[in-house]
Amino acid sequence: MSEIFVIQGYAQDWKEALKMTGTHLYENGCVVEEFWEKCAEREAEFPTGLTEFCPVAIPHASKEYVLKQAICALKLEKPVSFKSMADWDQDIDVRYVLNLALLDDSEHIKIVTRVIRSLKDPAFLKKMDECDEEELKVLLNDYFLTEKLDD
Secondary structure (H helix, E strand, O other), X not given: OOEEEEEEEOOOOHHHHHHHHHHHHHHOOXXXXXXXXXXXXXXXXXXXXXXXXXXXXXXXXXXXXXXOOEEEEEEEEEEEEEEEOOOOOOEEEEXXXXXXXXXXXXXXXXXHHHHXXXXXXXXXXXXXXXXXXXXXXXXHHHHHOOHHHOO
């Protein structure tokens, strides 16, 4: 079973945002110390910014750097630029970073599918914007970690 952590803050750039989420996951015993650096290396090769209509990045590193499954969601006070997953020449101003620390390949696919499905819904994004940290944790848990969206 995965756990969701929600943090809020300011980052200078995408690397600092990854360091914030990776450090939080590390401090909670979910990943090894170099996890955030491995996320940054992967992000440089395979960007994870979604679209300008969905200002979210979903970085991750391979499961060898994960100790226990978790997602760290960073709600940014000011957007930071990530490269688009669809067009690596395009920058996306990201307001949320959902750093995925996942061990199980089938669980990884399920969670990523749920994340993408949820983020395609403008009403879901609006709810994310309206939530404080605790409410956002509950919302993300309901949408990303429950079976209700797998119909």
